Amino acid sequence: MQIIPVIDIKAGEVVLASQGQRDRYLPLSTPLCRSSQIDAVINAYLSIDDFSHIYIADLDALMKTGNNHSLINSLFSRYPHLNFIIDSGSVNPLYRPKQSGQFTPVIATELCAERDLITLKQGSENFILSLDFSAQDTQMGEPRLYQSSSLWPKQVILMTLGLVGKNCGPDLTKLAGYQHNYPQHDFIAAGGIRHIEDLYQLKQININTALVASALHNGNLSAQDIQQL
Numbered sequence: 647m648q649i650i651p652v653i654d655i656k657a658g659e660v661v662l663a664s665q666g667q668r669d670r671y672l673p674l675s676t677p678l679c680r681s682s683q684i685d686a687v688i689n690a691y692l693s694i695d696d697f698s699h700i701y702i703a704d705l706d707a708l709m710k711t712g713n714n715h716s717l718i719n720s721l722f723s724r725y726p727h728l729n730f731i732i733d734s735g736s737v738n739p740l741y742r743p744k745q746s747g748q749f750t751p752v753i754a755t756e757l758c759a760e761r762d763l764i765t766l767k768q769g770s771e772n773f774i775l776s777l778d779f780s781a782q783d784t785q786m787g788e789p790r791l792y793q794s795s796s797l798w799p800k801q802v803i804l805m806t807l808g809l810v811g812k813n814c815g816p817d818l819t820k821l822a823g824y825q826h827n828y829p830q831h832d833f834i835a836a837g838g839i840r841h842i843e844d845l846y847q848l849k850q851i852n853i854n855t856a857l858v859a860s861a862l863h864n865g866n867l868s869a870q871d872i873q874q875l
Contacts, residue, residue, distance in 0.1 A: 647845055647875035648699070649867075650731065650834070651691040652859040653684065655714045656705040660687045663703075663810045663859065671705070676863035684717060688725060694862060695872045699729045701752075701857050707734040708757065715740050722748050731774060752803065754778050755787030763797040774801045774834070779820075781808040801832045803857065809838030813860065816844055822851040842871040849875075 654663045654671065659682040661671035673682035679690035691697055706712040713734065721730060722744045732741065733752035743749040753766065754776040766773055775798050778786040783806065785792055804824060806817045816838040825833055835848050836857040845867075848856060861867035 647849055648855045649695070649697070649845075649872055649875070650699045650701050650855065650857050651697055651862055652701045652703070652836075652857050653687055654703045654705055654859075655684065655717065657712075658714060658717055660684055661705070662863070674863075677865055678863045684721070685724065688721075688728075691862065694869045697728070699731055699750075701731045702733070704732065704734040707736065708754075710735075713740075733776060750774060752776050754805070755785070755791045758787065758791075760788055760790055760794070760797065763791070763794075767797060767799070771799045773799055774803060775799055776803040776805045776836075777824075778805045779807060779817075783808055783817075795828045795831065798828075798831060801834060801855075802828075803834040803836050806837035810836075810859075813840055814838055815840060816848065816856075818847060818851060821848065821853050825852050839867075841866045842874065845871075845875060 654661050656671055660674045662674045663671055674687065675682065679687050688700060691700065702718060704714045704718065706714055718732060719742050726744060726748065729747055729750055731750045731752055733754055735754065735757040741749055751773045753762065753773055756778040777792055780786050804821055806820065809817060816835050821833060821835055832855065833853055834855040834857060835853050839845065839856055839858050840861055845856060858867060
C-alpha cells in the first residue's frame with residue numbers, strides 16, 4: 647500500500663483542507679506540525695516515513711486567484727529525492743524540476759475538458775487524472791470524462807471533496823465500483839481516510855494507493871501502521 651501525504655497551499659502557506667470549502671481553509675497547525683511553512687510540513691511527513699511522493703494542491707491556481715509557482719519550484723532543489731504530484735488546474739503548468747522524476751502533473755476534471763485529455767494522451771501519459779466529486783458528491787466536470795476510460799492515463803484519483811477532513815471514512819462503494827468497471831486502471835483513493843483500518847478496507851477492494859493528510863497530522867496513522875502496510 648502506497649501512502650502519499652497531501653499538502654494544500656494557499657497564499658504561500660500550508661492550510662488544512664476540509665470538505666472542499668477552500669475559501670475557509672486556515673493555516674495548518676496540528677499535533678504533527680505546528681508550522682504552516684511548507685518545508686516544515688514536508689519534514690514532518692518525512693519524520694513519519696521515507697515517503698517517495700508528496701501531493702501538492704495549489705489552491706490559488708485552482709481558484710484562479712493567483713498561484714504558488716515560485717514556492718513549489720523552490721522545492722525541487724531542496725528535496726531532489728521526492729516526486730511532487732502537483733494539481734494546479736493547468737494542462738501546461740509552469741514548473742521547472744531539476745531532474746526527471748521530480749514532478750508528475752495532475753489534471754482534474756474540475757477544470758479540464760475532453761479535448762485537454764485527448765491532447766495530453768497524444769503527447770505523454772506521464773500525468774494523473776483526478777475524477778473530482780463535489781461536497782454534494784456530484785461530478786465536477788464534463789460527464790463524459792467520468793466514463794471515457796480510453797482518455798484516462800494509467801493512474802486515476804477518485805477525489806471525494808465532501809469527505810476531506812470529515813473523519814467519516816473513504817467512499818468504498820464508489821471506489822469499488824470504479825475498480826470493478828475499469829480494472830485496467832490504478833485508482834488512488836482521496837478523501838476521508840482516518841486510520842489503518844480504512845487502508846486495509848481499501849486493499850480488500852484492490853485500491854493500493856491513497857492520498858492522506860488528516861490521519862497523519864492527528865496521529866491516527868502512525869509510522870508503525872505504515873510499515874505494516
